[in-house]
Amino acid sequence: MSANAPTEKKKGKAVPRTAMPEQPASVRVTNFNEVTLGYTPEMALTEAKRCIQCKKPLCVKGCPVEINIPGFIKKIVEGDLHESYRVLRETNSLPAVCGRVCPQETQCEGSCILGKKGEPVAIGRLERFVADTFMASDACEQLTGTHACSLEHEGLKVACIGAGPSSLTVAGYLSSLGIKVHVYEALHELGGVLIYGIPEFRLPKEIVRKEIEAMKAQGVEFHTNWVGGKTITVQDLLDQGFNAVFIGVGAGLPKFLRVPGENLIGVFSANEYLTRVNLGRAYNFPAVDTPAYTGKNVAVFGAGNVAMDAARTAKRLGAERVMIVYRRSEKEMPARLEELHHAKEEGIELMCLNAPVELVGDEKGWLKSLTVQKMMLGEPDESGRCSPIACDGQFCDIPCDMAIIAVGTGSNPLMTNSTPGLELNKWGYITVNEDTGETSIPNVFAGGDIVTGAATVISAMGAGRRAAKEIARRLLG
């Protein structure tokens, strides 16, 4: 295989990155089906062959959970997808999810050597291809080579609070080592932001469910409707003899704009809107009971991935006009380029350099218009982005009957308030030892958004992996 390396190298530069088929924009705005359709086996093989199998792969360093990327790609080339999936699952509990939602351009693919002169290997698309092929197959078999998943370490048990990406990573990792894991989730479905936040058209819920089924097969026990800090506290879990507790409750508290009119009917936090539609499946109302609101003229405040998700969702629910209202310019938008591109294709308008100053309602309290003020860009601020400056007297009224606020989230104190002795930083996030993920309470670990503030799925998984490794080291030596 290594004998082929020089030719592969040449080919890698010459062959363009394999495009992924997707639903045309005109069709996909009428449904909630996944936009991108995934590689065929032929496409995957063509793309896999572009990888030059670096001796010191930079891509692995770029991956927060350190997937053996050349390893799993090599197995695709060799035609052993089964083994390829096993390599992925060694370090990643949710490959079908990560292949879809990771910002690969700043992580693995951003580090790929081919990207220096041409296009990087489509690592995310390949990961997705392999995971999708093996989705339904038994997790234990993939990991251990046998169908049985017997507990190897009787008496050792770890609790995770929250069932989002960080906790799922801890659960996946520790259960594969034979440690019993119990996961406590406040909502009625498992997956955290993967279920309530990211829409079906970007991440089909069936995928999340199957990944979780694989973990159940591996012996993880899930408890839904258990609220960390309310139904169960960290102290309760330690009293019940859990050897370690991992807190992965995310940063779910929505921020509002603090402008007049924010409490009018028709004004939603992105969390509320997306939770109604994704968790509540409100796009099927009245076949399901959770209603969503359908605006004609919809304004979305913010320009991150959540704003893009909310805007594209509103479009699919029948809005005539959807505007992204953003204080800075398109260049500063924090959303992934791919999402921004998809949003524009679907007819989402970008209203850059505009800041909301007031939401105006009718006498019954329903939103009817929006007043914005023109902005211009000043000097870069501490985040490195140009700070917006208001242009005096330049206001504009826009008809608007629905507004979605997607300007970020803060620390939800439900969990942290109920845990005496838990050290927090000034923003209310949990302070941890950066190498181990341990909090100020011994054997209590934390990771993901409740430590860093709102970040990415994969960085939460990286934090989960770090904590899980430390827990395993302490419990298994």
Place this chain on the structure above:
Amino acid sequence: MPVAILKKRRLIPGQTSELTLDASHIARKARPGNFVILRVSEKGERIPLTIADTDPQAGTITIVYLVVGKSTAELETLEEGDSILDVCGPLGKPTHIEPCGTVVCVGGGTGIAAMHHIAKGHKAAGNRVITVIGSRCEDLLLFKEELSMFADEVVVTTNDGSCGMQGFVTDGLRMVLDREPSVGEVVAIGPVPMMEAVANLTRPYNVKTTVSLNSIMIDGIGMCGACRVVVGGEVKFACVDGPEFDGHQVDFARMRQRLAAFKPQEELSWAEFRRLRGQEA
């Protein structure tokens, strides 16, 4: 895990029932003032209901509901031995209970059930508890006997005068306030117009007044802000900052408006439910 209904007591036929649920993990933690969010079935929505009572020894909690739409109508179709798909709690801050002399607990309609748990908590803390309950007529009056078992006094009002004093709960409350100069706190739970009327009544008496707000909720854990209310000019989330607030500080007008946000969808959903049930029958 679905939660089993151990007992169903029909309080007002077809309208209001009391369910005793097998939920030891919630019963252990629940305090007066807490609520649960439940989802009746797979296609159901999440709705909040106050915990009307608990029995930690038996591992049960009690909820009481009024059929006002699709989800509560579906709940009413369940019988003893059936299960509710999802019950999550206890949620919200517990009622702030401290010894403060005489407490007047006012309950209207189904709110009497929620008030019942709080009144019990005040009694246990050593307070003298006067309860004022009200409904349209005698047949719709809840928990009169239950309250009589521990309350120092139960004042009953009915709009048509079929039981107790004729009038609204505010008439009963005014009578108590005029008679008792030493009332330390008034707690009011019921429909928004009733809580607003109570807050307006107590303002000139300068009595601390606590109301339990029933805004629209989705998750109930502070994630979305659907339940936001304006209290003292500030935005608060009823599910985590409340549901109890200083009644003299609440913007009831905004609260009433926001409760109407999904009226057309709620009506559509209920009509569809009745149509399908009709076809079944």
